Amino acid sequence: MKKLLALTLLVMVAGGALADSEDNMMGMFFAEPFVSENTNFENNFAPFFGYIVLLGPTVESVGGYEVGITMPATVFVLAASGPNGWTNFGNNTNHLCGYQTPLPVVDGGTTLASLNMLYTGTDIIYIGYGEADPPSIPGVPVIADGSNPDILIPCNLTSDGGFVATINGPGVVATENHSLTSVKALFN
Amino acid sequence: MLRRFLLGILVVGMASLAWAGVPDLNLSTAEIQAGAAGASVFSVPNAAGNGFDEAFLFPGTVVDATISVQLIDTNTDPIFLYPFEDLWLETSLGNLSFCSGGTVADASTDENGDTTFSNPIAGGGYTDPSTEMTLVMVAGAPIAGGGVDVQFNSPDINGDLVVNLSDIVAFTQLLGGNFGDNPLFAGDFNNDGVINLSDVVRMTGGIGASCP
Numbered sequence: 001m002k003k004l005l006a007l008t009l010l011v012m013v014a015g016g017a018l019a020d021s022e023d024n025m026m027g028m029f030f031a032e033p034f035v036s037e038n039t040n041f042e043n044n045f046a047p048f049f050g051y052i053v054l055l056g057p058t059v060e061s062v063g064g065y066e067v068g069i070t071m072p073a074t075v076f077v078l079a080a081s082g083p084n085g086w087t088n089f090g091n092n093t094n095h096l097c098g099y100q101t102p103l104p105v106v107d108g109g110t111t112l113a114s115l116n117m118l119y120t121g122t123d124i125i126y127i128g129y130g131e132a133d134p135p136s137i138p139g140v141p142v143i144a145d146g147s148n149p150d151i152l153i154p155c156n157l158t159s160d161g162g163f164v165a166t167i168n169g170p171g172v173v174a175t176e177n178h179s180l181t182s183v184k185a186l187f188n
Numbered sequence: 189m190l191r192r193f194l195l196g197i198l199v200v201g202m203a204s205l206a207w208a209g210v211p212d213l214n215l216s217t218a219e220i221q222a223g224a225a226g227a228s229v230f231s232v233p234n235a236a237g238n239g240f241d242e243a244f245l246f247p248g249t250v251v252d253a254t255i256s257v258q259l260i261d262t263n264t265d266p267i268f269l270y271p272f273e274d275l276w277l278e279t280s281l282g283n284l285s286f287c288s289g290g291t292v293a294d295a296s297t298d299e300n301g302d303t304t305f306s307n308p309i310a311g312g313g314y315t316d317p318s319t320e321m322t323l324v325m326v327a328g329a330p331i332a333g334g335g336v337d338v339q340f341n342s343p344d345i346n347g348d349l350v351v352n353l354s355d356i357v358a359f360t361q362l363l364g365g366n367f368g369d370n371p372l373f374a375g376d377f378n379n380d381g382v383i384n385l386s387d388v389v390r391m392t393g394g395i396g397a398s399c400p
Contacts, residue, residue: 063389063393064385064388064389064392065385066385066388085392085395087356087391087392087395089356089359089360089363089388089391096363096385096388097388097392098385098388098389098390098391098392098393099389099392099393100392100393100395100396101393133364134363134364134384135384136382136384136385136386142385143385144385144386144388144389149378149385149386149389149390150248150378150380150386152384152385152386
């Protein structure tokens with residue numbers, strides 16, 4: 001009986017930890033649906049879009065977010081934009097962003113912003129997410145609760161290893177696959 | 189003799205009547221709850237900021253900084269129904285800017301002469317927490333005592349009563365900055381000692397705001 005209880009407890013703890021890692025995941029996708037296959041972009045030497053996506057939010061709306069995007073300087077971010085009065089106080093790869101009206105979460109996720117990018121090389125490019133500069137919470141991307149911006153929530157990444165997308169590469173293995181067609185439609 | 193005496197009483201009585209209902213700024217009072225001194229009220233020109241009951245005490249604790257006022261006349265009687273439009277807030281150094289009627293009292297005084305300031309103000313700018321005090325003005329003159337220690341902070345950083353590109357530039361320069369270079373804590377809207385994403389959200393929400 002004790003073993004059964006211990007096992008049950010272990011499963012509950014493990015399940016809780018797993019659930020936590022799948023909450024508030026920030027990633028980059030190049031197309032919908034937001035699944036692993038769309039974390040890679042095969043370069044066609046023309047401008048393309050990458051979407052900063054939040055999956056599994058624990059909030060009903062997002063008031064703002066921050067993320068530092070790392071990638072080689074050979075990848076140009078031509079422009080960044082976002083919905084709901086998105087305003088970026090950082091730059092194209094250092095997002096310190098707020099929304100004039102909180103961004104609602106639809107079907108378990110939301111598209112926070114889009115990057116219009118250009119890469120003219122053939123090398124494999126790895127795109128990573130980390131803390132913004134200056135960071136509200138060191139080491140990780142962060143979102144602010146739309147109902148109370150004083151609630152800052154550290155974000156996981158949609159994949160392990162710090163990289164969230166590739167160009168001319170294999171893509172990354174997402175921790176969980178999501179299909180958020182309606183979310184992207186809301187932003188487009 | 190009796191006539192002079194009666195005349196004297198009449199004069200004194202008339203004078204007393206004349207001053208009845210006129211606030212005595214030395215007897216009238218303005219105060220905040222103990223423990224709320226120094227709290228900062230997040231203010232936006234369109235009055236979309238926080239009420240005084242949601243002020244931020246360093247380092248970011250939400251407190252009730254409602255200002256309670258009692259108006260007393262020279263006869264030490266409370267003044268009933270003193271109009272709220274004639275009671276408003278200013279700050280001692282003038283760093284709080286406000287829209288017309290943007291800082292008036294919640295209501296006219298009650299039978300005890302009491303009223304409060306708790307509603308969000310329509311204003312901008314930011315006050316100096318080290319030296320600036322909030323004054324309760326009664327028909328243009330402040331209640332004596334030096335005021336109450338309530339501060340204000342707004343996305344209208346330059347205090348021109350509109351949140352526009354000038355404020356965006358100012359905020360961006362403040363973001364992540366050293367408070368040694370920003371001793372008045374401009375841009376730290378929730379008074380937690382750091383300008384971060386919480387302030388970014390409030391700044392963004394205020395963009396475009398102007399007086400009602």
